[in-house]
Amino acid sequence: MSKKIIRIATRHSPLAMWQANFVKAELLKHHADLTVELLPMKTKGDIILDTPLAKVGGKGLFVKELEVAMLENKADIAVHSMKDVPVEFPEGLGLSIICEREDPRDAFVSNKYKTLSDLPLGAIVGTCSLRRQSQIRELRPDLIIKDLRGNVNTRLRKLDDGEYDAIILAAAGLMRLEMDNRIASFIEPEVSLPAVGQGAVGIECRLDDEQTLALLAPLNHQQTSIRVTAERAMNLALEGGCQVPIGSFALLDGDQVYLRGLVGSVDGTHIIRKEIRGHQDQAKALGEKLAAQLLGAGAKEILSEVYK
Numbered sequence: 001m002s003k004k005i006i007r008i009a010t011r012h013s014p015l016a017m018w019q020a021n022f023v024k025a026e027l028l029k030h031h032a033d034l035t036v037e038l039l040p041m042k043t044k045g046d047i048i049l050d051t052p053l054a055k056v057g058g059k060g061l062f063v064k065e066l067e068v069a070m071l072e073n074k075a076d077i078a079v080h081s082m083k084d085v086p087v088e089f090p091e092g093l094g095l096s097i098i099c100e101r102e103d104p105r106d107a108f109v110s111n112k113y114k115t116l117s118d119l120p121l122g123a124i125v126g127t128c129s130l131r132r133q134s135q136i137r138e139l140r141p142d143l144i145i146k147d148l149r150g151n152v153n154t155r156l157r158k159l160d161d162g163e164y165d166a167i168i169l170a171a172a173g174l175m176r177l178e179m180d181n182r183i184a185s186f187i188e189p190e191v192s193l194p195a196v197g198q199g200a201v202g203i204e205c206r207l208d209d210e211q212t213l214a215l216l217a218p219l220n221h222q223q224t225s226i227r228v229t230a231e232r233a234m235n236l237a238l239e240g241g242c243q244v245p246i247g248s249f250a251l252l253d254g255d256q257v258y259l260r261g262l263v264g265s266v267d268g269t270h271i272i273r274k275e276i277r278g279h280q281d282q283a284k285a286l287g288e289k290l291a292a293q294l295l296g297a298g299a300k301e302i303l304s305e306v307y308k
């Protein structure tokens with residue numbers, strides 16, 4: 001067999017580069033004679049930094065350019081944070097692999113306070129996630145939520161500059177970048193239900209590229225894959241993108257899936273929570289069932305208000 005090269009399309013942010021290098025190392029671990037190249041590129045989500053993400057619009061802000069590179073055969077695979085991957089794929093591309101999940105929780109990051117409850121009345125919290133905003137507002141309606149964009153390092157710098165009393169980030173990103181020391185406390189899923197796929201890295205490729213699919217196969221983590229399948233099925237049935245106040249979080253207990261879902265108004269006054277359990281073989285159906293329960297309980301009205 002000729003010497004095979006795998007070209008990885010990735011965003012150029014430090015977290016994206018870490019994830020692409022992680023996949024490169026994993027590929028080399030399983031296939032020592034492989035050549036792996038990184039192709040860093042900018043996406044629309046990296047370029048438009050002055051607008052709240054929910055207003056930039058369009059699904060897949062962080063993945064489209066990477067997908068084009070694969071379709072034009074300039075790259076073979078793309079490495080994504082599962083949280084940023086839209087539920088549907090362009091013709092010919094698909095998500096073949098989900099790697100083992102890092103800590104899926106949100107992290108409370110502050111130089112002055114330990115937890116959300118420690119924050120004084122009217123404190124300023126930075127996040128651009130409607131999901132985080134909704135849940136934080138429910139708990140602490142007095143807090144002022146200020147938009148916060150940019151990659152992880154930019155966000156931390158804005159905190160350090162004193163623009164915020166605290167910011168909320170995905171724990172996984174901080175842990176991967178070896179900045180766990182910035183985490184003041186973890187926010188449990190009961191307080192802030194994580195986003196669909198949070199903490200998991202996924203690999204997309206051309207579905208007819210059998211050689212690449214075979215090389216990627218050992219990187220799949222079955223338990224993570226089942227959990228994220230349930231979460232994404234819920235999101236798809238709600239027609240949710242990644243910029244909506246939706247949380248979805250699955251755990252596995254033996255062969256049983258425990259899936260929790262949430263849809264909330266941005267002001268936190270109206271939050272719908274539902275949960276469901278079932279066999280892991282039914283992960284997708286469980287997600288769809290849970291979405292139907294959420295819709296039946298008023299999620300549709302909440303989401304149409306957000307999309308307006």
Ligand SMILES: NCc1[nH]cc(CCC(=O)O)c1CC(=O)O
Pocket residue numbers: 081082083084168169170171172173197198199200201
């Ligand atoms: N939306 C940006 C994004 N996409 C993935 C992560 C973190 C890593 C992960 O969830 O795997 C982040 C940053 C954040 O939310 O703090």
